[in-house]
Amino acid sequence: MKTFFAFLIPGGVVFLAAIGFLRPHGLPSWVQGPVQALPYIVLGFGLVFGWYLSSGRLILSLIMLAFADRAVILFPPTDPDPGSANHVIFAATTFLLPLNLMALSVIKEEAISTWRGVLRLPLVLIQPFLVLWLSLPEQASLALSLQQPLLPMLMVDWTALPQPTLLAFCGALLLIGVRFIVQKNPLDCGALWALVTSCAAFQGLHYGWSATNFLSAAGLILFLTLLQASHQQTYRDDLTGIPGKLAYEEAVANLGKKYVLAVVGIDQLKQYGNQHGKPVSEQLLRLIAQKIMAAADSGKVFRLAGEEFTILFPRKTATETLVTLEAIRKAVEQTTMYLRGRDRVWEGGGASHTGSSDEELVVTASIGLAEAGNSQSSLGLVTKIAYKALYEAKGEGGNLVKRGAITPETKKPVPAEAGRIVAYNEFENS
Incomplete structure (x- = not known):
């Protein structure tokens, strides 16, 4: 459509x-x-x-x-x-x-x-x-x-x-x-x-x-x-065609206090980039981006830079987004990629469509998410926790959706000797 x-x-x-x-x-x-x-x-x-x-x-x-x-x-x-x-x-x-x-x-x-x-x-x-x-x-x-x-x-x-x-x-x-x-x-x-x-x-x-x-x-x-x-x-991002950094900045400006931020990373991307070169990793990013966009449902997908995709779910809780994020993980896992020649990546529908020299590229995704559940959770903190959950998912073998826990930010107390409130009449008497 x-x-x-x-x-x-x-x-x-x-x-x-x-x-x-x-x-x-x-x-x-x-x-x-x-x-x-x-x-x-x-x-x-x-x-x-x-x-x-x-x-x-x-x-x-x-x-x-x-x-x-x-x-x-x-x-x-x-x-x-x-x-x-x-x-x-x-x-x-x-x-x-x-x-x-x-x-x-x-x-x-x-x-x-x-x-x-x-x-x-x-x-x-x-x-x-x-x-x-x-x-x-x-x-x-x-x-x-x-x-x-x-x-x-x-x-x-x-x-x-x-x-x-x-x-x-x-x-x-x-x-x-x-x-x-x-x-x-x-x-x-x-x-x-x-x-x-x-x-x-x-x-x-x-x-x-x-x-x-x-x-x-x-x-x-x-x-x-x-x-x-x-x-x-x-x-839009030049490589993948999905919304980029400027669109993300406009989205977060009107995000509100209740939202979920998820970060999607391709587990094998760096490996294939080192093994086959940058053109192969870029083609994988482009193909996977379309899979994520198709499965994101109400989530807004962005590519800010690097190898990850950021997804915003305005007015959602983490529990409400787990089904969508799991669908994204499965969509990536079920995608069959092949490398033909030195640097041509294509999506196959089965072994009958592949050549004898085509190499299958196994692709999976790890996803970290964090929920801004209270007014004290800044966007920076939510993003940090989502990335931490992503790295934990990768550390556990990848192909996993991991939820990060946010602890309320606490302000450090100011030492009493650091200063005090001075009354206005003290200036008049000085």
Whole structure:
């Protein structure tokens, strides 16, 4: 369910809103005016935030969407002659846009102010001139290849888009879709929905829709997913993808006096790191983090640093959390990991899926917990006791949930000779 919502928000929501409201007569007349300002708002905010967040990909993508919009508006494909300049410009524009969005989603992010970012800019700015060059009569044979039928008409009679354009969109959607499934990157999800929305923009011309509205929606999707990715990078741990130190600090600021803090450690992590190297231990951490997140129930999981995970249970007692922590321990214990080659770790479902040279990695977890049962138990003390319980669990062989006991903090008495309260009149008489 989380994966579904991650896929749908925000790109799918914006696309559905565009289908519902940005078509002709989709909105009341009094809203049409503000909607006409949408392209300028998206382009302006996108360029500013793209520069501020050092996202050359967003800036170049918005420029490409703006070029596509102007090409469709200035050269509408309404001429009955398929070899006319307008049709050639439409075919070239719709063919290049998905390829550009795909390329920009795959290449490494670079700020537009870096030398790599500066080198990419001419590759985008030259494309309108390339499209105009293709529309010249001397390039008629080359231009017609962009409208060449490649599939049986029964498969594509539902669309007026040129077949090379359809193949370009399908190829881009397939590649970015696979990347999103593997990496779960919101930027890939945004590029996916931007492609779908751009395709709807061009297809909608056949029904009298405004391409500008839908291309603006595509730009809005890219802008929102950049903000989403930036938020995740700020609040989430880079290695595992789970909430990190900043998210933990915000959580403890509103924790209250009643809570349980648990620390989860992987028993064999240091051993595998020393034996097989850091990449193996990092992959194990990444895979185990997802198991802990899935089994944590009401617990909030964080990775602050190092090899342990911290779990907060607000308004819970230690007894209430034992079932969840035991479920986490079992989830890790029942996970089968294999090492393939020198540094590739993968999760197996049984011996039939393993190769002859694959090495099984036994993984278990030790968990220490402590409960803040009274107002005098500081967060530092609770954390210290939870770590002490974790180390005791590891010392007893690991694969164990251990509860630490908190003794009330007592203040040391101040010696009588250290000082006394002086009355105000003593100063007056001195």
